[in-house]
Amino acid sequence: MVTPPHEKLVARLEQAGVLTRYWREAFTGIERHRFLPDRIITPDGEVVDRDTDPRRWLASAYDDLPIVTQVDEGNEDGSAPPISSASKPSVVADMLRRLDASPGMRVLEVGTGTGYNAALLSHRLGEEDVVTIEVDADLAERARERLLGVGLCTLVITGDGTQGWPARAPFDRVISTVAVRRVPYHWVAQTRPGGRILTPWGTALHNGVLADLHVGPHGTAHGRFTGDVAFMWVRDQRVTGRTLKAHVPPKVRESTLTRTRLHPHEPLGDFGASFAIGLHMPTVLKRIEFEQDRGRRFTVHLVDPGTGSWASWHVDHGSRRSGYQVRQHGPRSLFTELESAYAWWRREGRPEHTRFGLTVSAERQSVWLDHESRVIGSMP
Numbered sequence: 001m002v003t004p005p006h007e008k009l010v011a012r013l014e015q016a017g018v019l020t021r022y023w024r025e026a027f028t029g030i031e032r033h034r035f036l037p038d039r040i041i042t043p044d045g046e047v048v049d050r051d052t053d054p055r056r057w058l059a060s061a062y063d064d065l066p067i068v069t070q071v072d073e074g075n076e077d078g079s080a081p082p083i084s085s086a087s088k089p090s091v092v093a094d095m096l097r098r099l100d101a102s103p104g105m106r107v108l109e110v111g112t113g114t115g116y117n118a119a120l121l122s123h124r125l126g127e128e129d130v131v132t133i134e135v136d137a138d139l140a141e142r143a144r145e146r147l148l149g150v151g152l153c154t155l156v157i158t159g160d161g162t163q164g165w166p167a168r169a170p171f172d173r174v175i176s177t178v179a180v181r182r183v184p185y186h187w188v189a190q191t192r193p194g195g196r197i198l199t200p201w202g203t204a205l206h207n208g209v210l211a212d213l214h215v216g217p218h219g220t221a222h223g224r225f226t227g228d229v230a231f232m233w234v235r236d237q238r239v240t241g242r243t244l245k246a247h248v249p250p251k252v253r254e255s256t257l258t259r260t261r262l263h264p265h266e267p268l269g270d271f272g273a274s275f276a277i278g279l280h281m282p283t284v285l286k287r288i289e290f291e292q293d294r295g296r297r298f299t300v301h302l303v304d305p306g307t308g309s310w311a312s313w314h315v316d317h318g319s320r321r322s323g324y325q326v327r328q329h330g331p332r333s334l335f336t337e338l339e340s341a342y343a344w345w346r347r348e349g350r351p352e353h354t355r356f357g358l359t360v361s362a363e364r365q366s367v368w369l370d371h372e373s374r375v376i377g378s379m380p
């Protein structure tokens with residue numbers, strides 16, 4: 001007998017250790033393909049149409065891969081960045097495991113997308129205890145239909161999830177499936193003391209990790225970073241090609257010119273290092289521009305939109321010995337800041353992201369190393 005792809009995926013998630021016995025029934029009961037549109041995009045950019053290639057479409061639905069379900073057609077630079085997706089099933093299972101939600105708890109999900117995660121939550125906790133919010137009205141409507149299609153009447157709100165949903169607060173758990181650079185304080189205010197908030201989190205230099213926060217009795221949440229996941233940004237925190245283009249100035253502008261032996265791969269290619277550097281310079285955006293020679297020459301642009309400061313770090317493999325050219329402009333010397341943040345991280349013994357944590361109060365969001373008393377900085 002041939003095992004249906006759905007059952008194969010469930011078995012695979014169990015083998016990978018991300019699907020616990022508590023969530024098994026929900027993953028078995030909810031079929032992922034029922035939440036996907038007829039036209040999907042695989043991670044390698046391939047468009048798969050259910051009408052023309054139903055086998056491939058069904059197989060893709062049960063691959064352990066994220067599936068893009070909506071792209072931003074309106075981007076001026078011609079690119080089409082994804083703005084909605086069905087997350088990778090192993091990431092979905094892993095986040096639900098970490099959320100530690102059980103029947104009797106009330107959960108708010110931010111970023112309904114296809115509705116698949118909301119269906120899993122509703123299957124386990126009961127549809128009356130789940131609220132999910134989606135900013136895009138069409139997606140919200142389709143998710144409602146698909147949830148109803150599997151017999152679930154889960155409340156799908158069309159709106160900005162960063163505001164939470166006070167009408168159903170307090171929640172025991174808030175789970176976001178869209179990344180933030182700043183945890184919306186509404187989520188803390190709408191979570192019961194003792195409750196938890198789990199959200200993809202990152203900086204403009206590093207996307208991302210999960211922030212796993214515990215809500216305390218005095219309107220403050222704190223916890224460590226964990227995981228290794230890159231989610232799409234919450235809509236008003238997106239860094240588009242256009243934002244960066246507007247701030248990366250022509251090379252001729254006034255700037256200081258130096259050389260460095262530091263190759264960008266060292267600080268920015270290392271997960272822990274780039275995470276720690278991002279914490280030190282959270283307003284700074286990064287863009288890498290490749291020249292058409294298979295990556296032998298490229299430029300890393302660092303930009304701080306607030307001050308108009310920028311740095312460009314040009315890598316040419318031919319100039320490895322003499323060093324790479326660095327130009328800096330503006331009140332902040334962004335390359336120098338990056339170098340010293342990297343040196344700090346090495347002096348501290350190259351801490352992994354899991355040694356860092358976040359405290360969110362109504363006034364500020366502080367990141368720390370090992371303990372709340374060792375604050376590294378505040379998030380803007």
Ligand SMILES: C[S@@+](CC[C@H](N)C(=O)[O-])C[C@H]1O[C@@H](n2cnc3c(N)ncnc32)[C@H](O)[C@@H]1O
Binds near residue numbers: 111115177
């Ligand atoms: C990775 S997808 C979510 C996947 C989803 N949980 C699923 O099971 O298919 C992220 C979603 O968050 C939505 N989103 C972005 N910003 C939002 C916001 N401010 N409020 C609510 N949803 C938002 C996007 O439109 C997108 O559909």
